[in-house]
Structures are given as structure tokens and as C-alpha cells.
Amino acid sequence: MTTAVSETGSPPEGQVRRPGLLTRARRSFDTHWYAWAMVLPVVVVLTVLVGYPLGRGIYLSFTDANEANIGRTIGVNHIPSTYQFVGLDNYWKVLSGQEGHFYSRLTWTVVWTASCVFLHYTIGLGLALLLNRKMRFRSLYRVLLILPWAVPAFVATFSWRLIFNEKYGVLNAFLAKLGAGPVDWLGDETLQKLSAVAVNVWLGVPFMMVAILGGLQSIPAELHEAAEMDGATPWQRFRHVTLPGLRPVSGTVILLGVIWTFNMFQVIYLLIGQGASSESEILVTYSYRLAFQGVRDYAGSATYGILILSLLLVFAVFYRRMLSRQESVR
Amino acid sequence: MRRGISVAALVGVLALTATACGGDSDGGAGDGSKAASDPSSVSGTITWWDTSDATNEAPTFKKLVADFEKKYPKIKVNYVNVPFDQAQQKFKTAASSNQGAPDVLRSDVGWTAGFAQLGYLKDLTGTPALDKTDDFLEGPLKNAAYQGKTYGVPQVTDTLGLLYNKELFRKAGIDKPPTNWKEVKEAAEKIKDKTGTAGIGLNPDSYYSLPFLYGENSDMVDVEKKKITISDAASRKGIETAVDLVKSGAAPKPAGTDGYNNLKTDFKNGKLAMLIDGPWATKEIFGGEAYKAKDNLGIAAVPAGSTGTAGAPVGGHNLVVYAGTKNFDASYLFAKFMTEAAQQETASTTIGVLPTRKSAYTKAVLSDPVRDAYYRALDKAHPRPAIPQGGDLFTDWLQHYTKILTLKEDPKAGLDATAKAWKSALLKDYAIQE
Numbered sequence: 001m002t003t004a005v006s007e008t009g010s011p012p013e014g015q016v017r018r019p020g021l022l023t024r025a026r027r028s029f030d031t032h033w034y035a036w037a038m039v040l041p042v043v044v045v046l047t048v049l050v051g052y053p054l055g056r057g058i059y060l061s062f063t064d065a066n067e068a069n070i071g072r073t074i075g076v077n078h079i080p081s082t083y084q085f086v087g088l089d090n091y092w093k094v095l096s097g098q099e100g101h102f103y104s105r106l107t108w109t110v111v112w113t114a115s116c117v118f119l120h121y122t123i124g125l126g127l128a129l130l131l132n133r134k135m136r137f138r139s140l141y142r143v144l145l146i147l148p149w150a151v152p153a154f155v156a157t158f159s160w161r162l163i164f165n166e167k168y169g170v171l172n173a174f175l176a177k178l179g180a181g182p183v184d185w186l187g188d189e190t191l192q193k194l195s196a197v198a199v200n201v202w203l204g205v206p207f208m209m210v211a212i213l214g215g216l217q218s219i220p221a222e223l224h225e226a227a228e229m230d231g232a233t234p235w236q237r238f239r240h241v242t243l244p245g246l247r248p249v250s251g252t253v254i255l256l257g258v259i260w261t262f263n264m265f266q267v268i269y270l271l272i273g274q275g276a277s278s279e280s281e282i283l284v285t286y287s288y289r290l291a292f293q294g295v296r297d298y299a300g301s302a303t304y305g306i307l308i309l310s311l312l313l314v315f316a317v318f319y320r321r322m323l324s325r326q327e328s329v330r
Numbered sequence: 331m332r333r334g335i336s337v338a339a340l341v342g343v344l345a346l347t348a349t350a351c352g353g354d355s356d357g358g359a360g361d362g363s364k365a366a367s368d369p370s371s372v373s374g375t376i377t378w379w380d381t382s383d384a385t386n387e388a389p390t391f392k393k394l395v396a397d398f399e400k401k402y403p404k405i406k407v408n409y410v411n412v413p414f415d416q417a418q419q420k421f422k423t424a425a426s427s428n429q430g431a432p433d434v435l436r437s438d439v440g441w442t443a444g445f446a447q448l449g450y451l452k453d454l455t456g457t458p459a460l461d462k463t464d465d466f467l468e469g470p471l472k473n474a475a476y477q478g479k480t481y482g483v484p485q486v487t488d489t490l491g492l493l494y495n496k497e498l499f500r501k502a503g504i505d506k507p508p509t510n511w512k513e514v515k516e517a518a519e520k521i522k523d524k525t526g527t528a529g530i531g532l533n534p535d536s537y538y539s540l541p542f543l544y545g546e547n548s549d550m551v552d553v554e555k556k557k558i559t560i561s562d563a564a565s566r567k568g569i570e571t572a573v574d575l576v577k578s579g580a581a582p583k584p585a586g587t588d589g590y591n592n593l594k595t596d597f598k599n600g601k602l603a604m605l606i607d608g609p610w611a612t613k614e615i616f617g618g619e620a621y622k623a624k625d626n627l628g629i630a631a632v633p634a635g636s637t638g639t640a641g642a643p644v645g646g647h648n649l650v651v652y653a654g655t656k657n658f659d660a661s662y663l664f665a666k667f668m669t670e671a672a673q674q675e676t677a678s679t680t681i682g683v684l685p686t687r688k689s690a691y692t693k694a695v696l697s698d699p700v701r702d703a704y705y706r707a708l709d710k711a712h713p714r715p716a717i718p719q720g721g722d723l724f725t726d727w728l729q730h731y732t733k734i735l736t737l738k739e740d741p742k743a744g745l746d747a748t749a750k751a752w753k754s755a756l757l758k759d760y761a762i763q764e
Contacts, residue, residue, distance in 0.1 A: 067426060067448060074428060075654035076360050077449040166585035167592040187586025187736055272587060278729050292419055294722035294756065295448070296426075 060302040061090055067296035083299075090303040099300075101278075101286065102307075109262060109282040112197065116264075117257045119201045121250070124208025129242075131209070132216045142213075149206035157270040160199045161186070164271075192272050192280045200267045204260075208253055215249030216242070251323045258319075259312055283308050362457040365659035369458075372659040373404035376433035379421065381414040381647070386613060390680045391668075398667045405660045414438075418721070425450040425652060433655040434664055436647050437482060439473035440714065440721040445650065446481040447718035452651040452658065453479045459651065459662035461670070462687075469644035470686040472713040482648025483669045484686035486677065488608045489711040490541060490642040491704055494628045495620055498603040501525050507630035509640070511545065511571050514604065514633050518580035521603045529580040530604040531593035532572055534735040536727040538606055540643045542568035544712050545635020550723055551752075551760065553715045560727070561742075561749035562763040568635055569734060569741045576735060586736050606632060608645060609684060609704045629703035631710045641712040646686065684708070719756040726751040 018024070029036060064086050071081025093099045131142055148156065163170045164185035172182045185195045219242065227237045263284045272280050281289070283304060291301035365372055380391050388411050395407050410432065412420060418441050424431035425445070437445060445451045454460050460483055463471065470484035492514075494507055499517070502524040508514040518529020532538065543549055548564035551557065559565055575581040582602070585592055594611060596602040598618020605611075612627070621627050634640035649665040651658070667673065674685035678695045684704055685691060696702045714720055730744035749762045 067422070070426075072426060072428065072449070074425060074449055075652070076452060077653040079449045161588070165588055165592065168595065184585050184736070186588070188738070192586075293725055294719070295444070296422065 057302045057305055060298050061306050062087060063299050064089070065298045066300075067298070070298065086299075090299055091307070094303055094307065104279075105281060105283050105286055108193070108280070112193070112282055113258055113261045115197055116200045116204065116261045117254060119197070120204040120208045120257055120261075121254060123201065123205045124212050125246075127205065127209045128212035128216055131213055145209060146206045148202055149210075153203055153266045154270055156203055157199060157267055160195075160202075161271055164195055186272055189279050196267055196271055196280060199271055200261065200264060203267070204257065208257065211249055211253045212246060215246045218249075219245035247323075247326070251319075255316060255319055258315065262312060263308070360452055360457070360653075360655075360658035362459070362659055362662045365458045365662045369659075369663055370402065371404075372402065372657075372663060374657040374660050375406040375408060376655070376657050376660045376664060377408040377410060378434045378664065379410050379412045379417060379432040379436065381412055381417045381436045381438070384411050384413070387681045387683070390677055394668060394673050394676065397673075398664060401667065402660075402663060405663065407664060421445070421450070422448075425654070428654055431652045431654060433652055433657060433661045435650050435652065436485065437650045438721070439470070439482075439484075439644065439646050439648060440724075442474055442482045442648050442650060443476040443716050443720055444718040444722070446476040446479075450653055451481045452653045452655070452661075453481060454483065454651060454662075454665075455479045457658075457662050459483055459649075459665040461666050465671070465687045465689050467686055467688060467708065469708065469711050469713045470646055470648075472716065473644055473646070474648045476716055476718070482650045483665045485647050485649050485669050485674075486683040487644060487646035487686045487708065488610065488684055489644055489704060489707050490538065490606055490608050490632055491707040492604060492630045492632055493597070493607055493611070493615065494604045494630065495597070495600060495602075496626050496628045497620070498525055498527055498600070499628070502603075507628055508604075508633055509630075510634040510636075510638070511542075511575065515575060515578060515580045518575075518603065519578075522579070525603075527600070528582045528596065528602050530575060530606070531597055531602050532575060532581045532584060532606065532735060533590045533593060534584045534586070534732040535590060536724040536731045537643065537645075539569065539572065539727070539731050540712070540714075541606065541632040541641060542572045542635065544568075544641025544643075545571070545633070545637065545639060547635075547637050547639055549712075549715065550727070551715050551717070551757065552763070553717055556760050557763045558749045558752055558757060558760050559763045560752075561745040566741060566745055569731075569745060571635065573734060573737070573741055576737060583737065584735055586732055586738075589732075589736075609682060609700060612700050613682065625699070627700075629700060629707070631707045640710050642707065642710060644708075644711045644713050646684075719752075722756055723752060726755075 019027070062085060063083050065083040069081070069083040072079055094102045097103060127145060131138060131145070162168075166172060166182055166184045166187065169185070171185065175181070175183065183191065185191050223241050223245070224237060227241050232240070262282075264282070265284050265288065268280060268282055269285050269288070287301050287304035287308065290297045290304060378395065380388060382388050382391055392409055395409050399405065399407055417435070418438070421431060421435055421437075422445075426448070431450070442451070446453075460480055463480075466484055467487060470487040471480070474480050474482035474484055492507060498521055499505075499507075502517070502521040504517050504520060508517045514530055521527055521529055540550075543560070543565050546564040546568040548559055548562065548568060550560045550565075552559050572581075576583050582593075582596075584590075593602060593605060594607070594614060595618075597605040598615045598620060600618070600620030607615075615621055615627065616624060632640050632642040649668055651661045651665060655661050669686070671685070671687045671690040674687055674690035675692055675695055677683050678685050678690065678701060679698075682698070682701060684701060685695065691705060696705060715723075727748050730739060730748045733739035734741050734744045753760060753762055
């Protein structure tokens with residue numbers, strides 16, 4: 001739908017044409033000015049709470065500011081500002097690998113995000129398909145399966161930590177019954193990562209399930225019936241009716257899932273502990289560590305923050321473009 | 331980072347609204363002349379952040395605060411209990427934004443120098459807050475100082491000791507606690523043979539590695555010579571002693587996460603014969619089935635290394651005064667009152683913490699075997715390096731010490747990596763001692 005749009009004139013009948021941006025803005029202002037007035041406080045508050053910190057974060061990432069050299073006057077003590085503008089130095093240090101941790105963390109963050117979202121989606125899809133059938137106690141199952149999502153992530157994470165405990169955990173007690181030795185789930189690097197993925201999958205599947213279930217129910221039953229009449233096998237129906245019908249929902253939830261998982265702070269930070277887990281840290285927890293451990297490294301942490309934001313922006317833009325391309329192919 | 335900054339902003343705003351009502355403004359220079367000459371005329375409101383345990387310890391300190399208010403009716407103390415593990419960051423956030431920081435804070439000895447270097451604390455040297463300094467124990471007073479000035483008033487102190495299960499020792503035929511790591515190993519083997527119980531619990535936490543370093547006359551850093559000494563031969567020997575205990579089976583291999591809690595649970599239920607720990611752990615241990623008879627718990631000084639010296643770190647808390655307080659006089663009076671011998675004695679006899687004043691070690695305090703044992707263990711206690719990075723050194727070291735003790739990393743590699751990490755981030759002007 002990339003036809004040229006004229007500034008004035010009503011669209012011809014039968015064809016949906018959108019008026020120009022300015023016109024639309026003016027028209028919407030004329031009819032909805034009161035709405036704009038209502039939104040204004042929110043816009044102001046958001047600018048203060050999001051816009052300003054973001055701007056300041058970007059600025060700090062170009063300096064070498066930390067807790068010790070940022071100027072301040074605290075009662076009787078006056079400390080002058082001694083931090084300097086260093087341009088792209090911070091980014092260069094991080095991206096050239098001098099700072100040492102970026103690429104290994106990025107790799108693990110990507111692996112973590114990909115595996116979590118893949119499992120979220122596939123398990124969620126499977127459960128949604130099951131729950132979409134007519135059966136007894138369907139609503140009961142739905143309530144039970146949504147439960148993990150209702151538990152606050154930090155509560156769930158701490159419970160899982162107890163389950164994974166090497167000595168007193170339920171999981172190892174169960175393994176001992178089966179005759180297997182105790183496993184230090186949260187001690188070994190690989191197991192740590194596996195455990196974190198498991199917990200996050202447990203937390204994230206319900207949301208996917210509910211979202212996909214909604215999508216399934218919006219697929220007209222006639223499509224399935226028609227396909228059945230044409231002699232399509234169940235697999236073919238799934239492949240050619242269900243999946244395409246789910247596309248709009250899937251596109252959105254996968255995008256959301258990627259952003260959430262990429263920044264999933266609690267699971268990593270609370271499950272694996274805050275000190276002994278440098279390899280299992282993702283970018284966000286590392287950035288937190290820079291900002292809140294020791295002499296706070298404002299510049300370094302801002303640099304990481306901006307890099308994370310850029311990565312996600314780039315991903316979102318490409319992902320959206322890929323989706324719309326798929327749409328237009330159809 | 332967006333999250334951090336907005337959180338900081340939010341905390342700042344909340345704290346501002348919460349404590350916008352400051353005290354009367356007087357004594358801007360903070361010389362405390364009013365508090366010294368005419369304490370009863372000092373008035374106003376101050377806020378105290380107490381980091382003690384909210385269920386076990388806080389009620390006692392609240393009572394002491396009430397006593398203070400009774401003595402100085404014109405001063406009101408706004409008592410706030412802040413969880414210990416959040417207090418350092420919370421104070422830093424409030425202090426650096428100059429909004430909502432308390433007038434007086436109960437600061438861990440490891441934080442004090444760092445806060446002082448960042449300009450958050452008032453130098454208390456010569457103020458009424460520091461009363462009768464020669465009555466303080468030497469270690470705690472050293473831990474309150476930074477660059478020759480004293481920034482905190484020692485409130486409580488502690489150190490590590492060797493806790494042991496007397497009954498298991500008796501069953502194994504050992505009549506006195508081991509005094510060095512070699513004897514620990516032998517005792518552990520005997521206990522394992524005779525009773526089948528595991529020997530000694532080693533917490534995979536960096537703070538608990540210090541006795542092994544001090545036992546070889548080494549330390550994490552040499553402040554005077556500006557050298558990082560954690561990777562030198564003596565330190566390595568100490569850490570290898572710890573690793574040897576794990577490898578030989580004298581100490582069970584700790585878990586990488588929650589290892590400490592597991593060891594404590596084992597020890598209090600009689601499944602572990604010895605544990606290196608501080609007085610703060612005794613309350614929980616007495617709740618275990620192996621210590622229903624309290625005298626089953628033996629406490630000795632930490633074992634010595636191959637040099638024959640034994641040393642444990644001095645821990646504890648100081649009362650520090652925020653440099654931006656509006657009411658220096660009241661803050662000094664409060665810090666002074668809370669650290670006087672009488673108040674220390676009350677705190678010690680009710681909740682078991684160790685006083686920092688010699689005169690507070692009265693008969694009532696020493697009649698308790700746990701306090702008595704730790705008081706004697708304080709003789710062998712070792713002040714930690716008084717450098718601003720003191721608290722942060724443990725963070726890098728923790729990652730490697732955990733891996734070393736769970737046998738996932740070679741001691742030499744871990745120690746070298748720790749030294750390198752310190753040099754690159756915290757101690758740029760230090761040399762690494764080979």
C-alpha cells in the first residue's frame with residue numbers, strides 16, 4: 001500500500017487512502033483536542049521520568065564519570081567535578097574487546113534469549129493447542145497453567161533456588177530416590193545456565209500460552225472445516241491454516257518475548273547469586289553491577305545501557321520489517 | 331543506564347518527601363561546640379539508619395534510642411531499620427544525590443573508608459562524638475580510620491572463630507580443639523573414621539578466606555608498600571591449604587550457590603563437626619538439634635597457618651555521621667550515647683554482640699561463654715586494609731575463591747586473575763607482587 005497520497009480531497013470510493021500526516025494531525029487535533037489536553041500531564045511526566053534520564057544516560061556514556069569524580073557538595077565537604085568528556089572512548093573500549101567482557105556476555109545473552117523464546121513459544125503453542133480443544137475442566141486447566149505467571153518473578157526465582165539447592169533441594173532429593181548422585185545445579189557454569197533457562201521458561205510459558213490461545217480462537221472455524229473438506233491432513237491443517245492464522249499474534253509476542261528475555265534481570269541475578277556467577281551474567285545484570293557495585297561507574301554502565309538499547313532497537317526494526325515483508329508476500 | 335538512573339531518581343524523590351522535615355539548623359561547620367559545652371540545649375530531629383537484624387536485634391537498639399530521647403528530651407530520633415544488604419547502596423544513592431540520607435548511619439567497618447573517600451562522611455576526629463578514644467579496642471578503632479582521620483565511632487565488633495561440636499570431638503577421642511590447619515585435617519579424619527561425620531565447613535565466601543591468608547602472614551594487599559599481595563607465594567600457600575582440606579575430604583566440597591547456608595544447616599544438625607564462623611551465626615546454631623544443650627558448642631580461635639600465626643579479620647559496625655546533616659550537634663551526641671560503655675553492655679547482654687570498649691567487657695558480658703570465647707579470639711584479630719576499595723576487593727575475589735574452593739579453578743590461576751582484576755579496576759597505582 002504505497003500509493004502516493006494527496007494532501008486534500010476525500011478518498012475515492014472502494015479504495016482506502018490515507019490523508020497526509022499534517023492533515024491527519026490537524027484533523028485529529030480538531031476533533032480530539034480535549035484528549036490531547038488530558039494526555040499532556042502524562043507526556044510531561046514521561047519526558048521527565050524517561051526522556052531526561054535517557055538523555056543524561058547518553059551524555060554520561062560519552063564521559064568518564066563515576067561516583068568519585070562527579071562534583072558534589074555534601075554539607076561540609078565539597079568535591080569538585082573532575083570528570084571529562086571522552087567522546088566515543090567508552091564505546092571503543094567495549095566494542096574493541098579491551099574491556100574484556102562484552103562479546104562473551106553478548107554471546108551468552110543471545111543464546112539465552114534465543115533458547116528461552118524458542119521454548120516459550122513452542123511449549124506455549126503446544127499447550128494452547130491442547131487447551132483449544134473441547135474437553136472437561138478446560139477452564140480449570142487454564143487457571144492452573146496461568147499460575148506461574150501470576151507469581152511475582154522474584155518469589156518464583158527464590159523458590160526455584162530452594163528446589164535447585166545441592167544438599168537440601170527437592171530436585172536432588174528426587175534424584176537420590178532414583179539412585180543418582182547430588183548435582184550442584186547452581187554451581188557449575190553449564191548447569192547454572194541450564195537452570196536459569198529452565199526457570200525462565202517456567203515463568204514465561206503461561207503468557208505465550210494465553211496470547212496464542214487468544215490467537216487460535218480468532219481463527220474462523222470455517223477455515224478448518226473447509227480444509228478438512230478438501231482432505232487436508234491434521235498436519236497440513238496446522239501448517240497451512242493454524243500457523244498463518246497465528247502470524248499477527250506470534251509476531252508481536254515473539255518481539256515482546258525477545259525484549260523481555262534480553263533484559264530479564266531477576267532470574268539471572270537472583271537465581272545464580274550476585275557474586276559467584278560472572279560467566280552466567282547477561283548484559284543487563286553486568287550493567288547493573290557496573291552501576292551499583294563498588295565505586296559506581298556511571299559512564300561504563302551508561303555505555304552498556306545504550307548498547308543494549310541500540311541492539312534491541314536494531315532487532316525490533318529488522319524484525320518488524322521482516323514481518324511486514326512476509327505479510328506483503330502473501 | 332536507564333533503569334539505574336530512574337531508580338535512583340525515584341529513590342531520591344521518595345526519600346526527599348519522606349525526610350523533608352530536617353532538624354533545626356545550627357552548627358554549620360560541625361565543630362560540635364554546642365554539643366560539647368551545653369549538650370542539654372541541643373535540639374532538633376535526626377534520622378538514624380540502623381542496619382541491625384530487624385527481628386532479633388532492632389528492638390534492643392530501639393529501646394536504647396528511647397533512652398537517648400529521655401536523656402535529651404529536645405532531640406527527636408527518627409529510627410529507620412534498613413536491611414543490611416541494601417544499606418550500602420541505599421546510603422550511597424541518597425548521599426550522592428544529597429537527598430534523603432540519614433544523619434547517622436550504622437556502617438559496616440568495610441564501608442567506612444569508602445564512604446569517607448567519596449566525601450559522604452564527617453571527619454569525627456576531635457568532635458564530641460568520639461569520647462574517650464583510648465577506651466576503644468585497637469582493631470575496631472583502626473577500622474574506623476581513613477588517612478589518619480577517624481570517620482566512625484565503633485559500635486560493635488566481631489571476628490571469626492572455630493566453632494566445634496564437643497560431643498563429636500569426644501566420640502572421636504579428641505580432647506582439645508585444633509590450633510592449626512594441620513591439626514584440623516587430622517581431627518577431621520579421626521572424626522570421619524569414628525563417627526562418619528564430615529569434618530570442617532569452609533564457607534566459599536571471600537571474607538572467610540582471610541584466616542588462610544593471615545595464617546601465612548600475608549594479606550590481600552599491602553597498603554603501605556602499595557602492593558597487591560594476594561597472588562604472592564605466601565597467599566597462594568594459604569589458599570592451597572584450604573583447597574587441600576577440600577581435596578583430602580576433611581572439608582566437604584561446598585556448593586557454589588547457597589554453600590554457606592548448607593554448611594550452617596549441617597553444622598547445627600550435627601552433620602558437620604567444625605565450622606569457621608562469627609558470633610552472628612551462633613543464634614541460629616543454638617536453634618539446631620545438636621546444640622539443645624548449649625555447652626555442646628565449643629568456640630576457639632581460628633587455626634594458624636604454617637607460620638604459626640593465627641589471624642581472623644575484624645568485622646563490626648561503626649556509627650558514622652553524614653557530612654550533609656543539618657544537625658551536627660545532635661548527631662554527635664547520638665553517636666556518642668549509643669557507643670558508651672553502658673549502652674554497649676546492654677546491647678551485648680541482650681543480643682550477644684561484642685562491645686568495642688574495653689570498659690564494656692564487664693562480668694555480665696563475659697559470663698556468657700560465647701561472648702567470652704569471641705572476646706579472647708579478638709586477640710588474634712587482624713584489622714582489614716583501611717582503603718576505600720576495601721569492601722570492593724571482596725567482590726572480585728569472591729568469584730574466584732568460590733571457584734577455587736569448589737575445585738573448578740586452579741588456585742594460582744584464580745589468584746592471578748583476582749590480582750589482575752583489582753589492578754585494572756580498583757588499585758590502578760598498586761604493583762602486583764609476584
